[in-house]
Amino acid sequence: MSEEVIKLPQEKIRYRDLIINGIVSENTIFKLAISLCPAIAVTNSLRNGFLMGIAVLFVQTMVNITVAAFRRFIHPRIRLPIFMLIISGWVSVTDMTMAAFAREAYKQMGLYIQLIVAFASILARAEMFASKNKIAPSMFDGIGMGLGFLFALTVISFFRELLGRGSLWGLQIVNTKPLLIMILPAGGFLAVGILMAFFNWIDARYLKRASSHH
């Protein structure tokens, strides 16, 4: 998290809270369960999952900054079309950049990059947070939500590639293919379901312990 450039001590907690909120308590995939399509579609290898996460992190942050910067000029009645325009603009930027610099990955996940435009989570953050806050907090909110998404995709694709191919980032780690099903489409659903249950379980245990202390 080298993006965390902090000037004032009293704002330090707030920015850190914004980022932690995006990663843990409002994690897009595991907690809110929205924008699930790419979480399953591109996570059969760690590299694709990571790149997708980076793309979303970039779009989310830039959209939040743009919306926050122009929030005084956007008439509330037409705000949704304007937000969609801003989002699709930044998605086009990402799409063309990936097409130019990451050819191999783009061939496999180009469609899903273009479909970032239909992400409920990005529109929701623009509407709920960035349209009401200043640029700096909006940026940190975007970074937090983006990092949460990146984290979820990295975890899912880590397990799927390791179990399905026995490799990580294309490097062979074990010579067998322990659970071929994990890189099949079906494995994506199973992996997300099991990871979600795992995080629910941690949540329940942690909450139980926290309440017994009181």
Next chain:
Amino acid sequence: MEKEFTKLFELFIAASLINNFVFTRFLGLCIFFGVSKKMETAVGMSITFTSVMVISAALSWLIYNYVMIPLDITFLKIVIFIGVVAAFVQASDTIMRKVSPGLYYKLGIYLALISTNCIILAVPLINAGEKYTFIESLAFGIGSGVGFSLALVIMASIREKLELADVPAPFKGLPIAFVTTGLIALAFTGFSGLITL
């Protein structure tokens, strides 16, 4: 003529079963998990969805081939397609409310959900990417709609039963729905290789 018809039929089967949007392309999952709790909502969603999908596929094909290609602005396709879809959904919402309030009362809520759905946007994008003809785009749109409806109805019928099942606490709700979908997806991999396009 007959050969052409065979190709259209193959396209339809491929879009609905082999490359099923939910189970092998993983699109529209938010709506898929959102409205598959009850059979009634699943059926309502399926009807609205398929019709919107076919019409927006046709509209965006016309715009892509007669406006965007001549003007050489295909790089704007994401922006334009989402505009077309959103405008069409908004228009049909307004028209339906005026012309047939009964239908609006039944299906209006699904219309509002549709504009943020990725399948509706994916169909025009795939049509443009694969350079389908107008009829082929329609066949692809209908196939995708039928495939999505099939997925919704299967899932809704399972989830209605699942409500009564004794599921381990951490798996309650969405996680078990994901695992179930995984199992259906496994069954759908049996369709691959049915037709080679």
